[in-house]
Amino acid sequence: MKFIDEFRDKNLVQEIVRRIRSLADTPAAIMEVCGTHTMAAARFGLKSLLPEQVQLISGPGCPVCVTAQMDIDAFLALGDEANVVLASFGDMLRVPGSQTSLERRRAQGTAVRIVYAPLDAVELARQEPGKHVIFFGVGFETTMPAIAMAIRLAASLRLDNFSVLCVHKTMPAALRALLASGEVRVSGLLCPGHVTTIIGAAAYDFIPQEFGIPCAVTGFEPLDMLLGIEAILRQLHEGRPRVDNVYTRAVQVQPNPRAQALLAEVFDPCDAEWRGLGIIPGSGVKIREQYDHFDARTRFPEVWQRLAPAPPSPCRCGEVLRGVLRPKECPLFHQACTPSQPIGPCMVSSEGACAAAYRYDG
């Protein structure tokens, strides 16, 4: 398959691994920020190719995983409203809320629809004028333009029965908070390729400048990731941290102007609560006043008034997301917490670090 097979070429992989081995002169802990990177590394067994000094650590880039428990509980509680249809990406279906999950609510009769694109949720609202379709807007910059499109389309159709629970997060602010905390020692960052198609590689310039940490923007095939690791090791070797872009077939230095214009039209920046990281200033977006008819928080404010605070949970996903606990170090891993009976989102999201470790490392 074009653009896939070339990046899974065994001989090229071996060549890059040789170069990585020759560059790995000091221990390096490299954080793969994005959950899709975590999954790809596990699926292709990349860790077994790397020299012992080079460690991969999973970061906070699984959108489902970093969604705060209260936000998940709020979306589930919206299902109690009359004539409501909860629409979501499939990833969220089995993520446990404090009491229930979308999957369980569906079994008990709540209308839950899995959609593949936010525009499908708008179409659903058009087809069912007697229902109110609420879409769970989860995701980083990659997903946000599609949600913005959906809101704009709903506005142009003057739909009265479509809204979004917007819990989107922005990546650079979270990385700043994570690095500033000093909790986890990171030698370099593999920056998320898809997010960067929207925000541009220059968005990470502050990381080498302020923290002295090398960055490489990479894609999601084995060769992409290995080239990213090589770029970070080379920066470490040369003592010159910078942002290398090794995903040039998709990512540019500058942001995508059309996507950025769309985001600015529909969203305003705001503070956001992350699972494991707490409230990070300026790391989220909210729907702008002009479009607040499509904001589930405006349409169903009473749901938040009756929402109980999330009870304490033994889940340690927060530590996994900060890179301070490896999935297998969690006492729940593979015991109380499995993909069939997940305690936390990292075990059940298709980008979750625990799910990757459970599926591929045994």
Add this chain to the structure above:
Amino acid sequence: MKHILLSHGAGGKEMTMLIEQVFLSRYGSQDFSKDDSATVLLGSHRLAFTTDSFVVDPLFFPGGDIGRLAVAGTVNDLLTAAARPLALSASFILEEGLEIDTLKAIATSMQQTAAECGVTIVTGDTKVVPKGSADKIFITTAGLGLVLRDGVSGAAALPGDKIILTGSVGDHGTAVMLAREKLLEGGEAIASDAAPLTDLVLSLIEAGCAIHTMRDPTRGGIAGSLNEIARQSQVSMEVEEALIPVNPAVAAACEALGLDVFKVANEGKMLIIVAPEDAARALELIQGKRYGTQARIIGAVGDKPAGRVKVRTTIGTSRILDPPSGDLLPRIC
């Protein structure tokens, strides 16, 4: 767990748990089969006996329909016991309002598929339920066959055996999903592989190939079936990713949708585990058959760790091939 979830019917870990906790704990006797067909002794003959239900949505999809699926699926289950399929039953649950022409088209397809593989539908039942109590049409079949080679079972794979896959994986599940969701432009180019494998399997048995295990990798795909066999036989397995045929359009669709093609359903494929000395001969026979031209030896059975299936990736690393979990593609068969 208080309520049935869709994942309880998806052929993964949840379904195994449900079967063990609800059914096996109540009526699971020593004779309860963990294979796709049970076998029962009748005088000097051993019979294979199986049942299956079909609830696929949509009823018609590229490469097949619910009728072809029902006949081929039941026949293939009998074949996994190394049995010659003899007779089928077909029971219909019909939703009020279904067009009679739709039912006629499905019955015609069943007759054609049965004729293709030389089996007869000998009995059936019809029930109609009020609109909304079922979705258009559900079919339940039973199948009876004569076992030609004793001992072929998911529990009979031995270390050293070779694993043959009779063709490409992922076609059926991908075709149905694209037909239902209309997800990708050009998706109709992907067709289900639904087919009865009678000719292919019987030729191997008649040639005396030392077959130990056969399983048709339907729901849960080859990842599900290989894990089941590894657990039942208490063996390990290793397969080579690069040797597993995947049609390019299916591979592309699965990449785009984030599906693991090894967990996607097939309805016209067989995993055949055969003694190493007979592997080459069996492969040649299979490749000469209509539904076996793409057959490959994809790996081998080992001894330890028991129950573990590993896959050697295209880049030369090794990882676990885990069994499926959750509702990957609801109502694909």
